[in-house]
Amino acid sequence: xxxxxxxxxxxxxAAAILLPVLACAADAPSPGAAPTDPLVAKARGAAxxxxxxxxxxxxLAQAFLEAGDDTLVxxxxxxxxxxxxxxxxxxxxxxxxxxxxxxxxxxxxxAQIGNDPExxxxxxxxxxxxLHRAPRxxxxxxxxxxxxxxxxxxxxxxxxLAYAGNPTEAIRQIDGHWKRLWNPQRKLLAHIWNEExxxxxxxxxxxxxxxxxxxxxxxxxxxxxADLVAEKxxxxxxERQLIDGCLAHQRPDGLFHNVVDDETTFVExxxxxxxxxxxxxxxxxxxxxxDYLAAADxxxxxxxxxxxxxxxxxxxxxxxxxxxxxxxxxxxxxxLMMETAAAKLGRPAPTVR
Numbered sequence: 001x002x003x004x005x006x007x008x009x010x011x012x013x014a015a016a017i018l019l020p021v022l023a024c025a026a027d028a029p030s031p032g033a034a035p036t037d038p039l040v041a042k043a044r045g046a047a048x049x050x051x052x053x054x055x056x057x058x059x060l061a062q063a064f065l066e067a068g069d070d071t072l073v074x075x076x077x078x079x080x081x082x083x084x085x086x087x088x089x090x091x092x093x094x095x096x097x098x099x100x101x102x103x104x105x106x107x108x109x110x111a112q113i114g115n116d117p118e119x120x121x122x123x124x125x126x127x128x129x130x131l132h133r134a135p136r137x138x139x140x141x142x143x144x145x146x147x148x149x150x151x152x153x154x155x156x157x158x159x160x161l162a163y164a165g166n167p168t169e170a171i172r173q174i175d176g177h178w179k180r181l182w183n184p185q186r187k188l189l190a191h192i193w194n195e196e197x198x199x200x201x202x203x204x205x206x207x208x209x210x211x212x213x214x215x216x217x218x219x220x221x222x223x224x225x226a227d228l229v230a231e232k233x234x235x236x237x238x239e240r241q242l243i244d245g246c247l248a249h250q251r252p253d254g255l256f257h258n259v260v261d262d263e264t265t266f267v268e269x270x271x272x273x274x275x276x277x278x279x280x281x282x283x284x285x286x287x288x289x290x291d292y293l294a295a296a297d298x299x300x301x302x303x304x305x306x307x308x309x310x311x312x313x314x315x316x317x318x319x320x321x322x323x324x325x326x327x328x329x330x331x332x333x334x335x336l337m338m339e340t341a342a343a344k345l346g347r348p349a350p351t352v353r
Contacts, residue, residue, distance in 0.1 A: 035067075037349055039304060040339045042311030047332035053094035054083075056319075056329035058102025059155070063336040065106045070113055077103070077110035077119055087133065088125040096145040098153060101130060104160025105219070127164055130157050137195050141176025147196040149180050151189045151209025154216040162223035170220050171231055177213075178238060187245030188260055189213055205260045207246075208317050208330075211274025214242050215334070218278040222285055236287045239278065243288075246275055247295055254298030258317055258325075266325050269306050270316040272299035273334040280341035293347070300338060301350040307335070 035041045047060055061076035080103055085092035089100040090107070104126055110116075111123035134142045134157070137149070142157050144150040154177055161170035180193040188205035217239040224232050249260050255272045258265040279296035282288035306314045313335045318326015342349075 035339070037339065039307055039311075039349070040336065043307055043313060043332055043335050043339075044311070046311030046313075047329060047336065050327075050329045050332065052329045053099070053320075054091050055095050055099035055102045055152075055156075056333070057091045057093070058100065058104070058106070059330050059333040060336075061103055061106035063333040063340070065109055066337050067340045070109075073106050074110050074114055077107050077114075077122075078116070080107070081118060081122060087129055088122075089129055090122045090126070096150075098134060098142060098144055098156045101126065101156040101160050104130070104157075105163045108160070108164050123164075126160070127166075130161060131166065131169065137176065139176055140172060141180070142173060143195070144192075147194065148201055149177060149193045149195060151177070151181050151191050151206065152212045153177055154213035159216050159219040159223070162220040167220075167224050167228060167231070170223075171228075171235065174217070174220065174235065174238070182241075186261060187241060187248065189242065204262070207256050207258055207260050207268050207271035208274075208322065210242060210246055210260060211271040211278075211334070214239065214246070214278040215274050215337070217242070218281045218285075221287060222281065232287070236282075239282065240288065243275060243278065243292065246271065250295060250298070254295075254300075254302035255315075268315060268317055268325065269303055269313060270328070270331045270334055273303045273313070273316075273331070273338045276300045276303070277334060277338040277341045280338070280345050280347065284341070284345045297347065297350065300342060300347075303335060303338065304350060 035044060052060065057076065057080055061073060064072040064076060080091035083093040084090050085100070087097070091100040091103045107119065107123050107126060111119045136142045141149060142153065144153040154174065158170040158173045161167070161173065181189045183190055186205060189210050190200050190203045191206040191209045192200065192202035194201040217235055221232060221235050221239065246256065246260055249256055251267065255267050255269060257263055258268040260271070276296040276299040279288060279292045283290055283293060303313065308314055312327045313331045314327060315325045316328050316331030318324055319328035322328070
């Protein structure tokens with residue numbers, strides 16, 4: 001993610017995979033159909049064509065889960081079984097030790113709808129690792145790699161934990177990341193905190209990291225049980241602070257710089273897609289007012305204009321090192337998630353000139 005970093009089973013009871021998900025079923029993504037928008041169909045094809053690492057497999061599967069495409073969710077989950085780690089986590093191809101957790105929601109869903117013991121075991125193992133075995137700081141905050149905590153990590157354990165019926169632990173992970181990375185003066189998240197050194201390893205407000213966090217907060221809020229009223233209000237306030245902090249730096253073209261508050265860095269596409277997804281879903285969920293839609297529409301229009309003739313979203317922080325504009329599987333995934341969220345909200349597709 002932003003750059004390559006040098007620091008990069010015991011099973012729970014079978015009932016754990018069946019009961020908790022029922023509590024959040026009412027907040028699950030709405031069923032969808034194959035895309036009818038030709039631009040979205042082309043971007044989906046390009047996404048499936050791309051070589052993917054662990055987190056990229058997970059976030060693309062999440063895009064299909066958001067769209068209600070159970071066939072592709074099952075295929076992505078089963079396809080991830082070929083890359084297990086020593087920890088028992090699947091989808092463990094490159095990246096940091098916790099990056100496979102980005103597959104968590106899709107893997108959990110696939111285990112519910114498919115009569116596949118291997119998927120059920122993989123889902124149980126992933127939850128057990130997240131709750132009990134993942135390396136973490138003294139306060140329980142899960143490390144991303146080594147003894148570092150990244151803004152990217154908002155998108156690893158918290159959405160999975162909330163979706164799998166562990167909202168209190170999801171909130172605890174968000175709190176642990178937020179207290180280390182949130183800069184109240186800049187109103188943005190720093191990228192990497194080193195717990196051992198008690199210092200920032202990368203203090204920059206990388207756009208991708210802030211976008212990962214916004215998308216994760218949206219999905220955790222969506223999955224919270226109705227009785228966690230105070231907790232939901234607190235997470236909504238966090239999400240709003242983060243979105244507002246980013247919007248203060250939105251360019252006239254609707255996009256943002258790769259480091260959000262540094263205009264010397266390149267103009268980047270994916271943060272706009274990530275924030276547009278978060279805004280559309282949050283407005284649809286009723287916890288964000290419609291005043292935010294105009295900014296999200298500008299992001300969406302700009303992103304759609306970046307899709308090339310082969311369906312690749314250009315100008316995102318480019319894989320594999322994410323230090324220059326290019327294309328990436330996560331950029332494709334968030335384009336699809338943005339478009340799904342816009343369609344659920346009834347936002348018409350803008351005309352690309």
